[in-house]
Amino acid sequence: MDRLGVVVPDVPAPGIQFRDLTPVFADAAAFRVVIDAIAEAFAGRFDAVAGVEARGFLLAGAVAYATGTGLVAIRKEGKLPRRVYREAYDLEYGQAALEIHTSDLAPGARVLVLDDVLATGGTLAAACTLLERAGAVVVGCAVVLEITELAGRAPLAGRTVLALESV
Numbered sequence: 001m002d003r004l005g006v007v008v009p010d011v012p013a014p015g016i017q018f019r020d021l022t023p024v025f026a027d028a029a030a031f032r033v034v035i036d037a038i039a040e041a042f043a044g045r046f047d048a049v050a051g052v053e054a055r056g057f058l059l060a061g062a063v064a065y066a067t068g069t070g071l072v073a074i075r076k077e078g079k080l081p082r083r084v085y086r087e088a089y090d091l092e093y094g095q096a097a098l099e100i101h102t103s104d105l106a107p108g109a110r111v112l113v114l115d116d117v118l119a120t121g122g123t124l125a126a127a128c129t130l131l132e133r134a135g136a137v138v139v140g141c142a143v144v145l146e147i148t149e150l151a152g153r154a155p156l157a158g159r160t161v162l163a164l165e166s167v
């Protein structure tokens, strides 16, 4: 394990080099560095943090607590109990859809979007679209690791994107 996580070949599909960051989260010192770096980079610029299911939740809870901000859950489809906005997207290994409650955010709330990995960018682009449909202002996105060969910044063009590490 290093700060770029563990590379797991052929997961979840043949040919994919899956970047598993759970060991980084399990390392107390590394996790603190990650949370502090994200919080400091966007200090004073957001009112709420949005976490993308599933590993984005781990970051979002910690950043929200550390900065005294609210937390919004962006979930895979079919999980949220009330009225939602839904956005479908493509992944490196398939298709999925994300959802957000229509009424979890105050109009104009400044939101920072968090996830563990930026790969093709489909997930974060869908998350940003959902937040904006819900009336939020997306101030930026932050990830622990960017897989640069998958060009994930393209669908996020014009947005502020912080990647703490890249491969």
Ligand SMILES: O=P(O)(O)OC[C@H]1O[C@H](OP(=O)(O)OP(=O)(O)O)[C@H](O)[C@@H]1O
Pocket: 052, 053, 054, 055, 056, 090, 091, 092, 096, 115, 116, 117, 118, 119, 120, 121, 122, 123, 124, 152
């Ligand atoms: O930049 P992209 O190509 O959109 O990929 C990035 C997303 O892929 C992974 O999640 P995954 O969809 O595998 O879901 P999981 O968290 O439920 O495992 C990762 O945690 C990001 O959310």
Ligand SMILES: Nc1ncnc2[nH]cnc12
Pocket: 016, 017, 018, 019, 020, 091, 092, 093, 117, 119, 120, 147
């Ligand atoms: N190679 C990869 N590793 C981890 N998460 C991903 N999401 C999409 N591609 C991924």
